[in-house]
Each structure stands twice: as C-alpha cells, then as structure tokens.
Amino acid sequence: MINWREKIIQLLLVGAASASILIVLLIFLSLGKEALPFMSDPGIGRLLEYRWIPVSFKREVFGIIPLITGSVLVTILATGLMIPFGVLGAVYIAEIAVARERAFLKPFIEIMAGIPSVVIGFFGLVILNPVLKEVFQLKTGLTALSGAILLALMAIPTVISISEDAIRSVPKSIKEASLALGASRLQTIFRVVVPAALPGIIAAVMLGIGRVVGETMVVLMVTGNAAKITFNPVDSVRTMTATIAAEMGEVAFGSDHYQALFWVGIVLLVITFTLNYIAQKVLNRYRMK
Amino acid sequence: MVSTNVKMGMRAVDFYYGESQALFDVSIAIPEKRVTALIGPSGCGKSTFLRMFNRMNDIIDGTHHTGEVMIDKESIYQNNNNLAELRKKVGMVFQKSNPFPKSIFENVAYGPKIHGIKEQTQLQEIVENSLKAAALWDEVKDRLTTNAITLSGGQQQRLCIARALAVEPEILLMDEPASALDPKSTTRIENLIGELQKHYTIIIVTHNMQQAARVSNYTAFFYEGHLVEFDETKKIFTKPEKQQTEDYITGRFG
Amino acid sequence: MISKKGKEYFIIGLIRLATYLVVAIVGYILFDIFIKGFPILNWEFISGFPRRSGAEGGILPAIVGTICLVTGAISFAFPLGMASAIYLNEYAQQGRFKQIIRLAISTLAGVPSIVFGLFGLGLFVLFFGFGASILSGSLTLAFMILPTIIVSSEEALRAVPTALREGSLALGASKWQTIARNVLPYALPGMFTGSILGIGRAAGETAPILLTVAAFYLPRLPRSIFDQVMALPYHLYVLATQHPEAEKVLPMQYGTALVLILLVILFNLSAIILRNQFRKKIQW
Secondary structure, eight states: OHHHHHHHHHHHHHHHHHHHHHHHHHHHHHHHHHHGGGGTTTTGGGGGSSOEEOSOSSOOEEOOHHHHHHHHHHHHHHHHHHHHHHHHHHHIIIIISOHHHHHHHHHHHHHHHHSOHHHHHHHIIIIIHHHHHHHHTOSOSOOHHHHHHHHHHHHHHHHHHHHHHHHHTSOHHHHHHHHHTTOOHHHHIIIIIHHHHHHHHHHHHHHHHHHHHHOOHHHHHHSBOOOOOOOOTTSOBOOHHHHHHHHGGGSOTTSHHHHHHHHHHHHHHHHHHHHHHHHHHHHHHHHHO | OOOSOEEEEEEEEEEEETTEEEEEEEEEEEETTSEEEEEOSTTSSHHHHHHHTTTGGGGSTTEEEEEEEEETTEETTSOGGGHHHHHHHEEEEOSSOOOOSSBHHHHHHHHHHHTTOOOHHHHHHHHHHHHHHTTOHHHHTTOTTSBGGGSOHHHHHHHHHHHHHTTOOSEEEEESTTTTSOHHHHHHHHHHHHHHTTTOEEEEEOSOHHHHHHHOSEEEEEETTEEEEEEEHHHHHHSOSSHHHHHHHTTSOO | OHHHHHHHHHHHHHHHHHHHHHHHHHHHHHHHHHHHHGGGOSHHHHHSOEETTTTEEOOHHHHHHHHHHHHHHHHHHHHHHHHHHHIIIIIOOSSHHHHHHHHHHHHHHHSOHHHHHHHHIIIIIIISOOOSSHHHHHHHHHHHHHHHHHHHHHHHHHTSOHHHHHHHHHTTOOHHHHHHHHTHHHHHHHHHHHHHHHHHHHHHOOHHHHTTTBOSSOOSOOOSTTSOBOOHHHHHHIIIIIOTTTTTTHHHHHHHHHHHHHHHHHHHHHHHHHHHHHHHHOOO
C-alpha cells in the first residue's frame, strides 16, 4: 500500500520536472506555429532583405537584416563596457575588497540585478540621453550607445556574480604557491588566479551577452528605433526585441507582418539558445574539473 | 566454531560500485546476540559489508551485487516491498552522529511515528525506555524538548543509539560509532555495547584494534574487499590462522 | 623597488575605481528616483485611480494589477519548481533524462523576456483562448521565473546533509516519508528565498506582460482572472514614452518608478536577509 503511494508521488514529481522540457518544446512550437505560414507566402527569402518597412501602401518589406545589425551593434558596444567593468568588479570583490566592503558590495550587486529594466530605461530617457546629446552634439540622444551603456549596467551583475564564483573557486594552494615564489598580489591575481578562472569568466560574459541580446524595454525606450543598417554608435538603431515589443501590439493577427515578427522571435531564440548552450557547456566542463 | 544460533549471513557476495568491485566472494555466518567486530584498513569494504544488511547501499546510484544476503534464514534482497520492515529490524548507528535538528523527544519518536504509532502516552513510554537503554535518560530527562544539536558529541551518539532502539530492532549495525568521540565518551559507548549485547545482535566496524578486542566476541578481518579471516576475537588476537591477519594486528601495515 | 610597489597600488586603485564607478552610477539612479519620486508619494497617489490617461490621480489599478500577476505567477511556479527540484535532487539518477531536464531549465533561463511574451500570446492568449488576461500574463510570468525557483530550491535541498536522509531511511522510513519529514522542513526557508527573488523579477518585468495582459489605461480594479489589468512597469513605460504630454507627467513617472523600485527592492532585500538568517542558523 505504501509502495503505491510512493510510486504515485514519484510519478507526480517526474511530471513536474518534465514540465520544463514541455515548456521549452511549447515555446518552439507556438512560435513556429504562428511563423510557419510565412515560409510559403510571402516566402522565407523576404526576411533576408536589407530594409524593414512592415507598413507601406506600396510594398511591405520584412528584411530583418537591419534589426539584426541593430542588435549586434548594441550588443558589441554593451559587451565592450561589460567585460572590463564586470571582470574587474569580480576581481575586486573576490580578491581585493576587505570583508566589510564585500558585505556591502555583494548585496548591492544583487539589488542592482533586480532593478527592473523599465526603470533603467526610464533613467536613460530622462537623464542619460540629454547628457549624451550634449556631449556628442547630437540631434537626439536616442542612440545605440545610450542603449549599450544601460544594457551593460544591467548585465554587469550577472558577469560579476558568476565570475566571482569562478575566481573564488580557484584553490587557495595555487595562490599561496604563487605568493610563496615572490609574486606580488597583482601578479598572482592576473597571472595565476584569473587564468585559472578563465572558463568561468568566459561563461559569465556569454550569459551576460545573452541577457543583453534579449533585453527589450531599455532598447525600446532609448535607442530611437530607426531600422537602418549602421555601425555608428551615436546613430539610432532598432533591435529585434524592440521591434517585437513595439509592433506586436498594433499588428493584425495572422498578417504577413505578424508572422514576420514571430520570425524575429525565432531568430532571437536561436541566438540566445546558442549562447546559453555554449556557456552551460563551458561551465559544466569547468565544474567537473 | 560458532556455538550459538546463526542470526544473519552472506553467501558468495560480490559487490560493485559501478565498475569497481568492493566485495569479493564474501561468505560469513554471524551469531545471534553476540558482538561481531569488523576490522581492516580504510577502504577494505567493512562499511560496504555492514550496509549490505540494511540495504543502505541501495540508495547509492549504480551499485549492484551478486550472491545472497540472509537474515533469519531469509534472503533480504528478494522482496523489495519489505524494505521498511527490514530496516525496522536492522538498526543502524553511523560514524558521525546524525541527530535530526528536532527536539530530543522527536528524534527518538521519529521511527515509531514512521511505523504508525500515534498515541502520545505510548510514544512517551518508548522514548523513555529507549533513552534508558542507551544510558542517556538521566542526562536529558528534564530537557526532552530542547533541540538535539545542543547535546555534546557523545550524548548525540547515544541519542542516535536510542533512536535506533526505539523501533525495536533485533540487529544493530554500528559504523565506527566512537571514532569521533573523546576517550571518556568512547568508554561509555563501549560499556553500553556490552549491555546491549544481551538483547541484540551487534556488528561494529572499528578502526581501533583495542576496541575490537574489548567489546567483541567475534572478529572479522577484511582486506581489499576480501574477508580474510573470521573467528572468535580471542583467537584472532592471539593466534590468527592467516599471516595477513597477524601482520595487520601486530601493526605491520594499515 | 618603490616604483614597482607604487605601480601595484595604482593598478589596484584603478580596479577599485572601476568597481565603485558602477556602484556610483547605480547609486545615482536610485538616488535620482528617490529624490524626485518621493514628493509625489502620498496616500492619494497610492490609493487613487488615474485620471486624464494617467496625467493626474493615482496608480492603484497598476499596483493591484502587479500584485495579481505576481500572486498568480508564484502560485503556479512555486509548486511546480519545488516538485521539479525534489525530483532532480532526490529521485533522478544520473543519466540522459536528467541531462535533458537540466538543458531545458538552462534554456528557459536564457529565453528573452519578449520571446516569453510571444509564447504567451501564441499559446495562452490565442491557442487556449484566455485572451489578454491576468491568467495569460500570470502563466507567462510563471514560466519565466520557473528556472530561478528550481535552481534555488535545488540549492536548498543540497544544503540538507545526506546524513539526515540516511538516518531516516535506516529507521525504515520510506523515501517520501524521509523527504517530507526530514528534508523539506529544513529546505523550505531556502526555497522561499528563491521564490521571493522570482517574485521580485516578475514584478519588474514588462516585456512578457506587454503582449499577454497589460492594459494601456484601465482605471478600475480587475473583477476576474480573465480581466486585463494595468501593471506598474507597463504604466511607467506608457507614461514615459507613449503619453502625449510625457514631459508634463514627469512627476507621475518618477512616482511610479519609485513605487516599482521600492516593491522590487523590498522583495530582494527580504530574500537576501532571509537567506543570510538561514545560512547563519543552520550549521550542520
């Protein structure tokens, strides 16, 4: 009798754990279902054009290339900011900060990670953009750079906390061996500790990039949303995420435009999935060692 | 050589953790209401051997065995539904005392409750008797509701013994029960084992040869997964049959 | 010799500067919102209904909406996450199935929030026909925070020593008896911590609710789970970017931002404190 109860409970638990698999499948399926008709009409090739003009009296153009380059530009800029600040921050917290500093910095980083993106975007709109406009003498502060700075701020907590874990899991004995050989504290940090923690740091950066690529509200609010191919940091750009958020609300269900937006979602999903998958692989292999 | 009834035993048991074999063709017959000590160097399979009898090895992923393990002439690995009954019959005391972070009372009452005893007066009686049998009652009777982790190491270990006794086992498996204790507490545990032997069949793993000599009637010497020799403790410690046993006992290795 | 040491101090100084620069910027964001939002914060703002499409009045419907969404999300996600964690940590054997579940969880954790929005739109709003509603929004948020809850619940379970499980099993307790009586009670505080973090995240997200529930302007309280609602983050977004007089309603934006941030910080801080208490108290 007891065995029956045990079996039923175990079955329920297996079911619950399988839910995650089911949800992932459902995400792919529900996106695919809405996006699929686009493949035959108007045809998948239409996505590869160089302009995004989804609403037009003449001919609608659904080229997602400018959206991809928009996301790429913002992401590269944000990554450039995120890596030095994130990694140095992690090094500082793990190796340099005294205990009392750490007791302040670690919760602060966690609070920082929790600030809603819409609040960051709001701050960008009312404070950062006017500053950038002034500094670079621009017509508008709504630029890729502005988005990148704010996205870097949002991703830095991820980079710091995972890198810090990696740095702290470097065995003490290695550090001591280096110090005992007469290496200074900094030499030990940058020649021994950081290289040993490098896989973890790389994974941290990749997860940070995943977060940047997928972030929506900040870019929607501050980057100007001009769908054009540009690599000028102080130009306006339109990212994939912002496009979905801005246009999905006004589009007719089932229309070509609607389906194209789901395709943008699929491209996003594939990119973030790949980034996460590689990061997880790196972390797993690293943890095994 | 065994003068009393056989309580439990093994026939040709091989045991594996995944690929690596931990017990090799072990056969043994363990007498009832006696203390049997298991000695041998670390990693020789003593604990694995011990945990065969209450099937605690089952909870480790990827283990399997061949051969037969018997208690009261019944093979204990045949029926998977009787696990609760088996473990009720075969109590275990672990190397590191593991009191639950509950009150002293709740620790001892845990087993009886699991096995369906609900009535408070009956539980109280069981708790008192078990604590008395474990020689702990006088020290804790006034603070049964305090958390068990506040007890000293030796008291914790006796609490774990009381907890095991509360489900009325017939057999007690003890895995180096005194290895983490100070000499005074060790003595108390050893005396307790002497008392318990009247009612229970006890198997005790020990690292300490003097302890084996002091508390046990029979001794089994394990080496690298093989049962090298099993005999009366007196005989093992005075004139062992095997050279390996003698070398170990006289301190030439291990 | 001295110059080498001087250089070392200089570089350490730079690293410290980089760290505290980030702290300062974030500190400034918080400071700015507190200073400018605080004067708006009064009883009428918290408990009143918005007027003139949010240019005047209060934000009660948005607060209530966010609370509804978060409550809905956590009541789906907590049981599911807890059960998944129990399976993964207590039952699952190493192998393919467990690897696939883990891959699914880390995939979920990386799905962009707007894609969750699309998914919620496709599945709950359209396919199941729940429409844009609290139900659709809550389910979407629930799946978004599920990985957080699973991962922290697992961590809480792992922190319970194996010796407690063995002790219980050795007394003849079944696996589930052991988990229910001698593992879960000690893991629950840790599980709650993860859930509170999840709640904080759900409260602050905009993108997933954009397409599944959020109302642009709806100055009344919801009557059922099939109603649309306003929500704090979306309200802030609307006021800041969509409102015809965005400049004029700046104080309302600051007020909304402050309420939102206070809510989220409240959740996060209580999670951090709860976790620290828990770590301090239980020393096995």
